[in-house]
Amino acid sequence: MKHEEYESLRAHISNFFWQELEPMVPEIEKAGRIPYDILFPKFREHKLWGLLVPEEYGGSGLTATQYIPVLVEMSKVHGGVRVLLHVHNSMAKGITAGGREEQKREFLPKIATGEISVAFGLTEAKSGTGRDIKTTAVREGDRYVLNGEKHLITNADFAEYFAVFCNTSREAGPRGISCLLVHRDTPGFTMEPHRSLLGCRGSSHGILTFEDCAVPAQMILGREGDGLALALKTLETSRVYIAATSLGTAERALEVALDFVKKRVTFGKPIAEREGVRQYLADMTIDIYALKCMLADACRKIDEGRPIPVEASACKTFGAEAVCRVTETALQAIGGIGYTAAYPIEMLHRDARLNLLEEGTLTIQRMVIARAMLEGYPLD
Numbered sequence: 001m002k003h004e005e006y007e008s009l010r011a012h013i014s015n016f017f018w019q020e021l022e023p024m025v026p027e028i029e030k031a032g033r034i035p036y037d038i039l040f041p042k043f044r045e046h047k048l049w050g051l052l053v054p055e056e057y058g059g060s061g062l063t064a065t066q067y068i069p070v071l072v073e074m075s076k077v078h079g080g081v082r083v084l085l086h087v088h089n090s091m092a093k094g095i096t097a098g099g100r101e102e103q104k105r106e107f108l109p110k111i112a113t114g115e116i117s118v119a120f121g122l123t124e125a126k127s128g129t130g131r132d133i134k135t136t137a138v139r140e141g142d143r144y145v146l147n148g149e150k151h152l153i154t155n156a157d158f159a160e161y162f163a164v165f166c167n168t169s170r171e172a173g174p175r176g177i178s179c180l181l182v183h184r185d186t187p188g189f190t191m192e193p194h195r196s197l198l199g200c201r202g203s204s205h206g207i208l209t210f211e212d213c214a215v216p217a218q219m220i221l222g223r224e225g226d227g228l229a230l231a232l233k234t235l236e237t238s239r240v241y242i243a244a245t246s247l248g249t250a251e252r253a254l255e256v257a258l259d260f261v262k263k264r265v266t267f268g269k270p271i272a273e274r275e276g277v278r279q280y281l282a283d284m285t286i287d288i289y290a291l292k293c294m295l296a297d298a299c300r301k302i303d304e305g306r307p308i309p310v311e312a313s314a315c316k317t318f319g320a321e322a323v324c325r326v327t328e329t330a331l332q333a334i335g336g337i338g339y340t341a342a343y344p345i346e347m348l349h350r351d352a353r354l355n356l357l358e359e360g361t362l363t364i365q366r367m368v369i370a371r372a373m374l375e376g377y378p379l380d
Contacts (some may be wrong), residue, residue: 257281
């Protein structure tokens, strides 16, 4: 997308977030529900469904460098909406990267308008998220028979399709993992919701169960055996995007804290003049600046088409830890009133904790980093 067109789109989206979405946040938080009937048409109007869909398929085709500022702004306003749109756009990127041309032509234009959404069906309750996937799909003629269970699947309540990662050949090891696109109305497929979340309220997560679920063979995403590579590639860029949400939440927390400490007066002067409070502000600023620099480097490399396993996991890890520090410190700076809904800090504090877990825990990120470095990864 050309610079002028991008800046116009970005300003358009930012105005929507703050003028239309932000006034709805208190009710979303109270009800624990995102009003799809109101917001989904607005997402379409503001082109939020197709941010990462290539222009040739009807989307905006944003680069990583262009997408990050939009995601940052989104994260400042509401975590639940951020989760919903992040997963939708990340899966659109996954189909772009791993789908066959006929699949791209079929799905991406509808994804770009929000006519359909595809959920990311990877995580399982009784196995790790990777080579030991327990869900199986056995080829029988022109169909696969799918059996297994997935959980913590975001957008499960409204997604039209689910990209289900499954084992199609245990003998093939890592090349035995494939990805099937399963329609929500397929016989043998049931979904039940998880219980409510600590933060990011309104975003939905479901438990998917497959019992002799027959999926047409042409619904395999890409080719048989491409699943693990597709999952890892999707997670890699998504980890950078999670770090961007950490940046947005952290920036909002600092903005709220700065405004508060300038206005809060004790013993005849604003608490911003106290050395301890200034230490808080400095620490938050350092974390935010460092994360911005990391993201700029990672996005440049993504846009150059480079694999970035170390940089992605480093961004995710540092970002998650930084946003937890920043929201904690902002709460300290604001004091007791920050623990109430009078200020958005309590919401930001809750929302930030999901970033520790999305796209893999921090122990997994450190394992990825260490393994790559031991194998001679060139960190440049």
